[in-house]
Amino acid sequence: MLGALASKVGFSNGRAFDVDKELPDLTGKVAVVTGGNDGIGFITVRALWRKGCKVYLACRSEEKARNAIARLAKEEPGKEDQLVFLPFDLTELPSAKKAAETLQQQETRLDIVVCNAGIMAWPYELKNGVEVQFWNHLGHHALIQPLLPLLKKTAKASGPTSVRIVSVSSTAHTFSPKPDFSSLEAVNRKMASTWARYGQSKLANILFAVALQDRLKDENIRVNALHPGVINTSLMRGPLTAGLPLAQKIANATQRYFLMSPEDGAKTQIYLAASPEVDEKDYRGLYFVPIATPAKTSAYGQDKEAAEQLWQLSENIIKQLST
Ligand SMILES: NC(=O)c1ccc[n+]([C@@H]2O[C@H](COP(=O)([O-])OP(=O)(O)OC[C@H]3O[C@@H](n4cnc5c(N)ncnc54)[C@H](OP(=O)(O)O)[C@@H]3O)[C@@H](O)[C@H]2O)c1
Structure with missing residues (x-):
């Protein structure tokens, strides 16, 4: 009962998922x-x-990135060559193209992509011609598109285990106004608040997964989206309280007591990236809430027409901005 209530407002439903015990050996696999x-x-x-x-x-x-790698290497020395920095800025299309080229040159397989990067509640700004939070989606579309041949090749050679693409969305997709992906101007339009624009970007994360899974329906590739939880990370210490020093101090001091830990918050995407259960239960094109539980999106999140419109628009914007 409490779990169901917590889950409704975006927190963990308390499902046990022991990352160390429940993930298989992933030796030989490659992830981004x-x-x-x-x-x-x-x-x-x-x-x-x-x-x-x-x-x-x-x-x-x-x-x-190098600090993160050094931190991990210190925790478990001896295999830091298995951690690689890949330059990638969501808001810079050439960096997505270059990152995809680098992966294709350096690897013969790609088993897992977790589209996790993002910003939240940013003031209105156009970055390279696109509303800055919409890059939460567009940068990932630009990265994944050129990687599809490598992902498909891996899927053909990976036996019963599927290739995974994980799209990190949010319960905040429910803040999105009625989707209008008819043009770049529609995406860039002024909305009621920064939360509506964040909502649009997180709805796009879900619709991207729907449209991509549709295109990959005959492949051994599983694309799923998720809300990770309401988690104590840097995301919560950004512009939400910027310019409000007292609010910032109170938020910093109290957050860790009532928000989910990053360890719990990461569980749903780790599950979708590598748990064998995702294959066993045939999860494809779905949306999950913490922890590792399939759930319903808003009605807009199930709108296949909007998903197609988003796909076409994203392709067009990427093409237009790349020339
Ligand atoms: N925390 C929550 O409660 C919550 C709830 C729902 C959904 N989410 C989603 O979870 C994902 C991860 O968030 P988090 O809570 O772990 O936040 P975080 O600690 O702030 O991490 C966000 C990551 O995204 C990177 N990033 C931001 N803008 C980027 C850009 N333009 N190009 C490349 N990387 C960029 C950040 O890099 P820098 O370190 O360089 O800034 C950072 O590595 C996000 O997609 C977020 O929307 C989080």
Whole structure:
């Protein structure tokens, strides 16, 4: 009862998922985690790497990525060559193209991509012509698209285990106004609040997974989206309380007592990235809430027409901005 209530407001439903015990050996597999230097992305990198996976940390800050790698290497010395910094900025299309090229040149397989990086509640700003929070989606579309041949090739050779693409959304997708992905102007339009724009980007994370899974329906590739929880990470210490020093202090002091830990917050995406249960239960194109539980999205999250419109628009914007 309490679990169901907690789950309704975005917290963990208390389902037990023991990452160490329930993940299989991942030796020989290759993963990419965007935003792997901090928060739940960092915990996801750590979980996959500890199981033997080679993990690329796709990050915009080389310094932060190298610090994250050094931290992990200190925890478990001897296999830091299995952690690789991959330059990637969600808001810079050339960096997505370059990251995909690097992966194709350096690897013969790619088993897992966790589209995790993101910002929240940012003031209105156009970055490279696109509303800054919408890059939470568009940067991931730009990264995944050129990687599809490598992902499909891996899926053909990976036996019964599927290739996984994980799209980190949020319960905040419910804050999105009625989706309008008819044009870049529609995406960039002024909305009621920064939360509506964050909601639009997180709805796009879900619809991207729906449209992508549709395109990969005949492949051994599983694409799922999730809300990770309401978690004590840097995301919560950003612009939410910026300019309000007292609010910032109170938030910092109290957050750790009532928000989920990054370890618990990362569990749902770790589960979708590597748990055998995802294959056993045939999970594809679904949305999950913490911890590792399938759930319903808002009605907009199930709108296949909106998903298609988003796919076409994203392709067009990427093409237009790349020329
Ligand atoms: N925390 C929550 O309660 C919560 C709830 C629902 C959904 N989520 C989602 O969970 C995901 C991870 O969030 P988190 O809580 O772990 O936040 P976090 O600790 O702030 O981590 C976010 C990561 O994204 C990276 N990032 C941001 N903008 C980027 C860009 N333009 N290019 C490349 N990387 C960029 C950050 O890099 P820098 O370190 O360089 O900034 C950082 O590595 C996000 O997609 C978020 O929307 C979080």
